[in-house]
Amino acid sequence: MFIQFHKEGAKIILGATVAATVIIFGADYLVANPWLKMVIQVFALFMLIMILQFFRNPKRITAINDNHVLAPVDGKVVVIEEVYEPEYFKDKRLMVSIFMSPINVHVTRYAVNGLVKYSKYHPGKYLVAWHPKASEENERTTVVVENRVFGEILYRQIAGALARRIVNYAKEGMQVVQGTDAGFIKFGSRVDLYLPLGTQVNVKLNEKAVGGKTIIAIKQ
Template sequence: MFIQFHKEGAKIILGTTIAVVAVVFLADAFLPIFWLQKAVQILALFMLIMVLQFFRNPKRVVAINDNHIIAPVDGKVVVIEEVFEPEYFKDKRLMVSIFMSPINVHVTRYAVNGLVKFSKYHPGKYLVAWHPKASEENERTTVVVENRVFGEILYRQIAGALARRIVNYAQEGMQVVQGTDAGFIKFGSRVDLYLPLGTQVNVKLNEKAVGGKTIIAIK
């Protein structure tokens, strides 16, 4: 089966491949101890495999439905609770948080159809993604999409301890389609969804979510 990779990984994949090929040949040429030579080569190949799996971008057929809010990313549901959202709404919202480990697909997808009303990048720290202050202090982007059924839905891409770049394609005034590519977070992170109070949540804590597939909430 043909494996697709996200465009954000092109330079890193190319650079890693060149480095791994160089390490394999240099180990052959300069390491006289056989087991050490093979250990270095295997480690280099393992690093390439890890980079390739991180940037994979599986094709997913999305069943577009304005009565559904779908998972924006792959990962584990770690928070479902009412919280105060201080940046845009400045009131209480229902937050559903999905944590992504380095082995998850890291493509961010639009959870709903609609109009992008707000999109802002915030530089910040790199606390572990599950840290209580990560959503306020880490590098992050905040995006609000207005949907005809649910109203305004906010999602926040949050960098983790390993993440060093958040890519966000949402721009204010764009019409976006549920399930399409909204960005990428490089090397570990989480995404928080802020929903209107009273929204019927369709997932449970510790449930595994699949971006573009899992229905997070229904109307």
């Protein structure tokens, strides 16, 4: 099966492929000890495979539905609770947080159809994603999409300890389509969704979510 990779990984994949090739073939000529040679070559190959899997971008067909909020990323649902959202709404919202492990697909997808009302990048720290202050202090982007059924939905890409760059394609005034590519978190880590209070949530804690597929919330 042909594996697709995200465009944001092109330069890193090329560099990693060149580096791994040099190390693997270089070890053949420069390292006499067969065990040490094998360790170096296996490690170089392992690192290349890890980078490739970070940037994979599987093709998915989204069943578009304005009555559904879909998962913006792959990962595990780690938080479902009412919280105060201080940046845009400045009131209480229902937050659903999805944590991405290193083996998850790291593409961010639009959770709903609609108009981008707000999009802002915040530089910051690189605390571990589950740190209580990660959503306020880490590198992150905040995007608000106005949907005709749910109203304004906010999602926040949050970098983690390994991440060093968040890519966000959403620009204010854009019309966006549910399930399409909204950005990428390089080697990171968590996305929070902020929904109106009273929204019917369709997932449970520790449930695995699939970006563009899993229904996070429903409007009857």
